[in-house]
Amino acid sequence: AQSVAQPEDQVNVAEGNPLTVKCTYSVSGNPYLFWYVQYPNRGLQFLLKYITGDNLVKGSYGFEAEFNKSQTSFHLKKPSALVSDSALYFCAVRDFMDSNYQLIWGAGTKLIIKP
């Protein structure tokens, strides 16, 4: 069965420090992987995706993520956190072979950046 795990409900980071939000996945075929961010009272916004190619993917707002096939992980990272990065982050996966393009979502991780 396909699944996504975000093991941390909340991550606290001091402003200026590096941040990591973890995501691991399980799919039967090759994965398409996505990160989304949700600010309070807003919809989900796309941050970045891995489809194929370079394992390190760069996205919006200075975020990046590394695809690790052996560990089935796709952790979101940023070298220096900003208070404005505080939001809810979702990881999602889609099976490359799924012709219905169904996304499997993680439960979300609340990121809190403290000044």
Place this chain on the structure above:
Amino acid sequence: DAGVIQSPRHEVTEMGQEVTLRCKPISGHNSLFWYRQTMMRGLELLIYFNNNVPIDDSGMPEDRFSAKMPNASFSTLKIQPSEPRDSAVYFCASTRSDTEAFFGQGTRLTVV
């Protein structure tokens, strides 16, 4: 493109009333998803369509919920009769094969 458009943005209704939420996906996208988000249950997939055909409605809570997609540019989610526990933010999203899913701004439903 204006993105995924949902209406209304906010809806307050009394228990027992019918509620209809609307979604216009991005032109050219052939998959459409309806989600519900609450503090208690997080983000839940209710139903999704591929080429206007409902593929999986196992997430629809009960028979009071129904969704239609009469054409590629319009979908509705209907709740009849509505109950206070239906209060949530409802999101619509669309995608095609080689892109990420794009979300609308959501409809905040309050049933009193």
